[in-house]
Amino acid sequence: xxxxxxxxxxxxxxxxxxxxxxxxxxxxxxxxxxxxxxxxxxxxxxxxxxxxxxxxxxxxxxxxxxxxxxxxxxxxxxxxxxxxxxxxxxxxxxxxxxxxxxxxxxxxxxxxxxxxxxxxxxxxxxxxxxxxxxxxxxxxxxxxxxxxxxxxxxxxxxxxxxxxxxxxxxxxxxxxxxxxxxxxxxxxxxxxxxxxxxxxxxxxxxxxxxxxxxxxxxxxxxxxxxxxxxxxxxxxxxxxxxxxxxxxxxxxxxxxxxxxxxxxxxxxxxxxxxxxxxxxxxxxxxxxxxxxxxxxxxxxxxxxxxxxxxxxxxxxxxxxxxxxxxxxxxxxxxxxxxxxxxxxxxxxxxxxxxxxxxxxxxxxxxxxxxxxxxxxxxxxxxxxxxxxxxxxxxxxxxxxxxxxxxxxxxxxxxxxxxxxxxxxxxxxxxxxxxxxxxxxxxxxxxxxxxxxxxxxxxxxxxxxxxxxxxxxxxxxxxxxxxxxxxxxxxxxxxxxxxxxxxxxxxxxxxxxxxxxxxxxxxxxxxxxxxxxxxxxxxxxxxxxxxxxxxxxxxxxxxxxxxxxxxxxxxxxxxxxxxxxxxxxxxxxxxxxxxxxxxxxxxxxxxxxxxxxxxxxxxxxxxxxxxxxxxxxxxxxxxxxxxxxxx
Amino acid sequence: xxxxxxxxxxxxxxxxxxxxxxxxxxxxxxxxxxxxxxxxxxxxxxxxxxxxxxxxxxxxxxxxxxxxxxxxxxxxxxxxxxxxxxxxxxxxxxxxxxxxxxxxxxxxxxxxxxxxxxxxxxxxxxxxxxxxxxxxxxxxxxxxxxxxxxxxxxxxxxxxxxxxxxxxxxxxxxxxxxxxxxxxxxxxxxxxxxxxxxxxxxxxxxxxxxxxxxxxxxxxxxxxxxxxxxxxxxxxxxxxxxxxxxxxxxxxxxxxxxxxxxxxxxxxxxxxxxxxxxxxxxxxxxxxxxxxxxxxxxxxxxxxxxxxxxxxxxxxxxxx
Ligand SMILES: Nc1ncnc2c1ncn2[C@@H]1O[C@H](COP(=O)(O)OP(=O)(O)O)[C@@H](O)[C@H]1O
Ligand code: SF4
Ligand code: SF4
Ligand SMILES: [Mg+2]
Numbered sequence: 001x002x003x004x005x006x007x008x009x010x011x012x013x014x015x016x017x018x019x020x021x022x023x024x025x026x027x028x029x030x031x032x033x034x035x036x037x038x039x040x041x042x043x044x045x046x047x048x049x050x051x052x053x054x055x056x057x058x059x060x061x062x063x064x065x066x067x068x069x070x071x072x073x074x075x076x077x078x079x080x081x082x083x084x085x086x087x088x089x090x091x092x093x094x095x096x097x098x099x100x101x102x103x104x105x106x107x108x109x110x111x112x113x114x115x116x117x118x119x120x121x122x123x124x125x126x127x128x129x130x131x132x133x134x135x136x137x138x139x140x141x142x143x144x145x146x147x148x149x150x151x152x153x154x155x156x157x158x159x160x161x162x163x164x165x166x167x168x169x170x171x172x173x174x175x176x177x178x179x180x181x182x183x184x185x186x187x188x189x190x191x192x193x194x195x196x197x198x199x200x201x202x203x204x205x206x207x208x209x210x211x212x213x214x215x216x217x218x219x220x221x222x223x224x225x226x227x228x229x230x231x232x233x234x235x236x237x238x239x240x241x242x243x244x245x246x247x248x249x250x251x252x253x254x255x256x257x258x259x260x261x262x263x264x265x266x267x268x269x270x271x272x273x274x275x276x277x278x279x280x281x282x283x284x285x286x287x288x289x290x291x292x293x294x295x296x297x298x299x300x301x302x303x304x305x306x307x308x309x310x311x312x313x314x315x316x317x318x319x320x321x322x323x324x325x326x327x328x329x330x331x332x333x334x335x336x337x338x339x340x341x342x343x344x345x346x347x348x349x350x351x352x353x354x355x356x357x358x359x360x361x362x363x364x365x366x367x368x369x370x371x372x373x374x375x376x377x378x379x380x381x382x383x384x385x386x387x388x389x390x391x392x393x394x395x396x397x398x399x400x401x402x403x404x405x406x407x408x409x410x411x412x413x414x415x416x417x418x419x420x421x422x423x424x425x426x427x428x429x430x431x432x433x434x435x436x437x438x439x440x441x442x443x444x445x446x447x448x449x450x451x452x453x454x455x456x457x458x459x460x461x462x463x464x465x466x467x468x469x470x471x472x473x474x475x476x477x478x479x480x481x482x483x484x485x486x487x488x489x490x491x492x493x494x495x496x497x498x499x500x501x502x503x504x505x506x507x508x509x510x511x512x513x514x515x516x517x518x519x520x521x522x523x524x525x526x527x528x529x530x531x532x533x534x535x536x537x538x539x540x541x542x543x544x545x546x547x548x549x550x551x552x553x554x555x556x557x558x559x560x561x562x563x564x565x566x567x568x569x570x571x572x573x574x575x576x577x578x579x580x581x582x583x584x585x586x587x588x589x590x591x592x593x594x595x596x597x598x599x600x601x602x603x604x605x606x607x608x609x610x611x612x613x614x615x616x617x618x619x620x621x622x623x624x625x626x627x628x629x630x631x632x633x634x635x636x637x638x639x640x641x642x643x644x645x646x
Numbered sequence: 647x648x649x650x651x652x653x654x655x656x657x658x659x660x661x662x663x664x665x666x667x668x669x670x671x672x673x674x675x676x677x678x679x680x681x682x683x684x685x686x687x688x689x690x691x692x693x694x695x696x697x698x699x700x701x702x703x704x705x706x707x708x709x710x711x712x713x714x715x716x717x718x719x720x721x722x723x724x725x726x727x728x729x730x731x732x733x734x735x736x737x738x739x740x741x742x743x744x745x746x747x748x749x750x751x752x753x754x755x756x757x758x759x760x761x762x763x764x765x766x767x768x769x770x771x772x773x774x775x776x777x778x779x780x781x782x783x784x785x786x787x788x789x790x791x792x793x794x795x796x797x798x799x800x801x802x803x804x805x806x807x808x809x810x811x812x813x814x815x816x817x818x819x820x821x822x823x824x825x826x827x828x829x830x831x832x833x834x835x836x837x838x839x840x841x842x843x844x845x846x847x848x849x850x851x852x853x854x855x856x857x858x859x860x861x862x863x864x865x866x867x868x869x870x871x872x873x874x875x876x877x878x879x880x881x882x883x884x885x886x887x888x889x890x891x892x893x894x895x896x897x898x899x900x901x902x903x904x905x906x907x908x909x910x911x912x913x914x915x916x917x918x919x920x921x922x923x924x925x926x927x928x929x930x931x932x933x934x935x936x937x938x939x940x941x942x943x944x945x946x947x948x949x950x951x952x953x954x955x956x957x958x959x960x961x962x963x964x965x966x
Contacts, residue, residue: 175749179812182707183763184736193762197753347831348802452917466918496694496858498915501902525831528904555906569836572861572905578885579688579843579866587836591801 019277025270032266036082045073047080048231056249065255069241070231078255081233086263088145088228089214092152097207099153100160101196107161108168109191118165122158130155134217138226148218148227155217156210163206167199208271212264219260235260308377309485309519310336310359310402315372317354317363319596325368328595329354329543330619332372334521336485339511341520343530343551345566346540347592352523355540356487359521360404361386361394376402379484400430403478405471407490412474413462420458423477430481445476448514450506468499472506479514487521492529504533528572531555539563542593542603549630559632559640561608562588602635610636648721649682650820650852651706651739656680656715658701658876662923673922675701676712676876677930680949683820686850690867690884692860692899694919698876699856703822706854707739708732719820737767740813744825746805750797756783756808757793763815778815786811786841803834810841820852828857839866860903864888869955872896875922875930878949882956893958895931897966929960937965 035042045063051071059066065074107118125133137151171177172195180190215235221227222236230237235256242252304311312334318325329351336342344352357363358374374386378401386394398404406412414422423442424435433441439458446454449472462470471491478486488507492500511518524530530537534551539560547560558564567573568586577583590607593599599606601616608615615635623637623644624630632642656679661670675698683689691699704710706717708724717724719739724732743749750759760779764770770778783790786807797805806826813821823842827835839862845851857863863870863884870887872879872895880893891897898913915934920926926933928943935942941961949959 175743175745176751178704178709179741179743179749179809180762181709182736182739182741183766183812183816184733185762185766186733189762194751194754198751347833468918497860497899497902497904498694499918501904501912504904526904527832528906531906532904566832567906569833570861570906571836571839571859571865572903575861575864575888577865579839579846580868582843582847583865584840584843585836585865587840588833589837591803591834592831594801 021273022277025266025273029266029270032263033086036079036086039076039079039083042079043073043075045076047072047076047233049073056245056252058251066249066251068238068252069245069249074238074252074255077233077238078235078259081235081238081256082259082263084145084228084232084234085215085218085222085236085260088148088152088218088234089211092149093156093207093211093214095149095153096156096210097160097203100157100162101164101199101203103157103161104164104166105168105191105195105199108165109172109187109195115165118161122161122165125154125158126162130213130217131220134221135224135226138221143221143226143229145228145232148221152214152217156214159210160203160206163202164199167202168195171195171198205271205275208267208274212267212271215260215263215267219256304375304383307338308335308383309338310334310376310521311373312355312359313373313375315355315358315374316370317351317358318368318370320366320368321596325370326596327370327543327598328367329358330598332540332543332545334538334545334548336519336521338484338519339517340535341507341511341522341533342536342538343522343524343534344538344540345524345527345530347525347566349592349595350540351543351595352540353489356404356489356521356523359386360398360402360487361389362398377484379482399426399478399483400481401483402485402487403481403483404487404489405474405478405491407493413470415462417461418458419460419462419465419473423458423473423480426477427480441480442476445479446473448479448510449473449476450502451476466499467495468503471495471503475503475506475510479510482514482516483518484516485519485521487523489523490525491522493524493526500529504529508533527555527567527570539566542598543595544603544633545631546604546633547631549625553630559630559637559642560634561610561636562604565607565609602633612636647684649718650685650687650720651681651683651854652716652718653679653681653702653706654716654718656702656705656717657713658698658705658710659713671923674876674925675922676705677925679715679873679876679878681871681878681881683852683854685819685852686846687869688846688853688855688867690863690870691854691856691873692858692863692870693873694858694899696919696922697873699858699873700824701876702873703741703824703854703856707736707741707822709741734767737769737816738818739820739822740816740818741822741824742806742809742813742826744828746802746809746829747797749809750805752797755794755796756811759808759812760793760815763812767816769816782811782815785814785845787837801834803830803837806830806834806838807841810838814845818851820854822854822856824856825858826855827862828859835862842866860888860900861905872899875920875925877930878957878959879931880952880956880958880960881949882952882954882958886954886956892952892956892966893960894935894937894962894965898934898936937962 049072051067054067054071055069057063057067063073063075068074068077103118107115133155134151138147141147177190177194180194218227219236222234223240225240227236228234238256239253246253312332315329315332316327317329319328332355334342344355346352354367358369363369375383376386376397377383420442424438427438427441443454443458446457451457451469451472492503495503507520511520522533531551537549537551537554538545539547539562541562547554547558547563554563558567565588569588571585574585577585588607593603601618602620605611605615620633620635621644622631622633623642625642656676657674658676659672659674662673679702681689691702693699705712719735757779760782764775764778779793780790783793788804788807800808827838830838843866855863855866867884869881870884871881872893874895879895880887887896888900891900898915901913913936917934920933928945929947932938932942947959947961949957952958
């Protein structure tokens with residue numbers, strides 16, 4: 001039977017935990033920073049020793065990069081100049097970072113006057129264009145490395161304060177900070193021990209960016225003669241000196257420019273990689289928009305009668321991992337019929353959403369369909385194989401023949417556009433009609449889904465609506481093109497019970513009242529809701545459908561041990577139990593397997609209360625009831641009168 | 647018996663937006679809430695989102711300040727004690743959060759999380775420490791070898807157990823459970839509820855159990871308090887509130903609860919929950935109450951004795 005995927009063992013690395021993609025930028029940056037400070041080892045020349053006779057001498061054995069307009073050794077100058085430029089930039093950045101981060105942390109944690117001080121002070125400094133402020137201060141206090149450091153740190157501390165402030169504000173509102181406060185941990189320990197490590201990522205990215213900017217400004221000021229005082233070398237100084245002799249001696253200007261560019265490039269390269277490494281979203285390969293394409297099946301299932309609106313046959317989905325594909329959905333078959341509501345139930349991670357996304361042709365880029373057929377009936381009555389369609393045809397299908405609503409309606413509505421405008425856009429993208437007709441249709445849809453004063457709501461924004469109303473709007477938008485099939489993925493999970501009951505009633509009503517009738521694929525983990533709405537139930541566990549059948553039968557007389565356990569573990573199934581009387585709920589032991597570590601044999605065997613030893617050996621097949629209406633994937637199903645499928 | 651926690655006339659508002667140049671518009675989220683939790687008792691707190699449940703939970707722990715009202719813990723007025731004394735008292739009152747992902751610092755190992763709690767209150771110092779950490783892990787049903795792992799290596803249910811272990815580390819007398827099982831899958835939810843039930847039996851701990859799931863609240867709580875728009879609608883023994891609600895809002899909530907047994911007809915509420923910025927006059931529930939009378943708009947119905955240890959804030963006795 002199916003072999004369990006084994007994850008490729010990782011190669012042991014030199015530095016455990018050091019991300020591989022950071023190795024190159026770190027080495028490059030370290031080299032560019034260390035080389036100037038190794039100057040005495042590289043050249044014995046003195047960067048300020050003048051040799052007027054040899055001015056503008058080309059490279060020679062004694063002077064590898066030639067000599068400048070005063071006959072000074074260019075290699076020594078670019079190296080020692082680098083020392084000055086880098087020292088100024090990094091000392092200033094470090095000062096700005098420490099001061100700014102402290103300001104931000106204190107402002108965000110203690111709020112009140114500290115917050116005012118931090119934000120206003122930063123605002124004031126940020127008002128000035130940096131180079132202007134630098135010019136002003138240098139003109140007032142005279143040039144020199146010390147002034148430069150002071151100016152640059154004042155210039156850059158607000159950006160650190162801002163980042164630290166907003167990040168610390170975000171982290172402070174997280175529950176684990178609240179938990180520390182509830183424990184009575186002293187404030188300074190919370191700020192330095194808990195909040196600071198959690199904002200280190202963004203602050204260190206800002207550090208690299210600022211260091212690069214500081215090097216540029218230092219060079220700029222020195223170039224203008226306002227930075228490092230001659231004859232001390234600095235890259236800006238070198239460019240300034242070489243500028244006058246540019247036509248005679250282009251090398252003179254090239255050398256400091258190359259040094260500057262390389263350093264800034266190395267820092268930016270480092271920053272980019274650092275940002276990707278620290279940001280979990282950035283590190284994920286493959287954007288969300290990228291979807292993988294269904295595969296063609298080429299066969300028409302025998303049982304596909306005219307009332308079938310969609311069918312999934314032997315679907316197998318693999319998750320593409322660096323170590324090879326990992327099977328996450330295995331042999332899932334579903335048949336959705338006209339005007340029926342099929343509920344897909346199961347715990348988080350059991351594969352409910354992946355199965356429904358496959359039916360929309362919307363699988364995430366990292367998931368590939370390895371086997372199986374996905375077929376959908378168009379409004380024209382024709383049954384299409386999703387695998388035979390190209391991306392554009394799939395897009396035409398979505399919204400038109402099948403539509404979807406999600407758990408959190410706010411994420412699917414654009415907050416900056418009016419509700420009506422979004423609906424009209426959705427209608428016009430699928431239908432040729434005049435804008436005023438589209439408006440009338442949108443308003444009638446809002447009315448259909450039970451929104452009071454639809455004309456007024458049409459001109460409102462999503463944030464002006466409650467969660468229940470937004471979900472109604474999402475349903476109205478899903479219905480714009482009169483699809484035959486609506487997929488609802490946990491549509492009421494985020495809602496309060498009273499609102500939830502109303503949305504369920506709305507969906508029930510739509511099934512009968514709406515146009516040509518509506519089939520529902522209703523995804524939920526709440527068996528109580530499923531009992532209210534579903535005609536058929538498919539129970540998923542670890543990427544497989546383990547039980548399927550008429551809702552009333554499955555929920556009242558479950559055959560699969562997992563379905564039994566799920567129903568038993570709900571407190572609402574046991575209204576006679578109470579914790580004060582020492583009663584315990586009948587919980588399922590253990591935890592559901594992760595999709596990428598599915599057990600061998602029956603995927604439920606390590607939690608199953610009635611497992612027998614052979615359950616760990618092979619995947620159980622689907623057993624079918626005598627009337628063919630129920631299916632159970634359990635070796636012990638024959639004890640309930642089910643038979644192995646032909 | 648004197649209550650462990652006694653809250654009287656708690657009110658709380660949050661500033662929202664600006665009013666004029668300097669003034670702030672205030673939104674009242676708690677209106678005159680009184681409650682008590684006795685030693686060994688579990689008080690359930692139910693209500694729709696935004697009704698102020700979490701605000702009560704944080705206010706009674708003094709994680710946020712209240713506008714007015716008194717909070718007494720073992721007879722001590724929490725608003726009158728010094729911050730040092732409050733820090734010391736925190737050993738006795740803890741909190742467990744809803745979101746198993748946000749409630750643990752991703753950068754700290756489980757050992758560091760539990761050690762922070764013990765260090766703060768100088769508990770189990772020296773050699774007793776290692777034993778205590780192992781004991782805590784076992785108490786919440788986690789393998790002690792996991793102590794040096796970080797949160798991302800755990801599932802949601804396991805993280806929730808870690809959150810419980812953190813709260814239990816300091817041997818509190820009282821824990822606020824703010825939707826502590828709401829984010830968990832049913833099978834895991836039952837495990838965590840059993841864990842809490844075992845704790846009750848073993849340690850006699852008191853809980854303020856906040857949840858929007860009425861069946862869960864009924865199973866775990868001795869008494870239940872129903873909140874609507876920051877106002878107490880009804881309080882009473884859990885089974886009675888669940889099977890025989892007296893207040894129209896409680897009845898509507900319970901009838902809306904999706905249950906496998908299709909029992910009573912759902913009581914339909916009209917309209918949406920009003921904004922706390924513009925609460926209805928009189929009874930705050932009257933805009934959605936199917937039994938509202940003109941008199942309901944006039945005075946705020948007081949929370950009055952309804953017999954059998956129950957209280958309700960409704961002027962009518964002739965319904966339900
Ligand atoms: N920090 C805050 N600032 C402003 N308003 C808040 C804040 N916290 C909660 N609220 C508001 O207070 C009301 C009650 O919130 P909460 O106590 O979280 O309710 P519940 O826990 O019952 O969902 C809500 O309207 C919410 O938006
Ligand atoms: S096949 Fe065996 S382990 Fe799997 S559900 Fe049936 S009895 Fe339990
Ligand atoms: S006081 Fe009036 S409006 Fe309020 S719950 Fe009672 S009957 Fe309804
Ligand atoms: Mg809450």
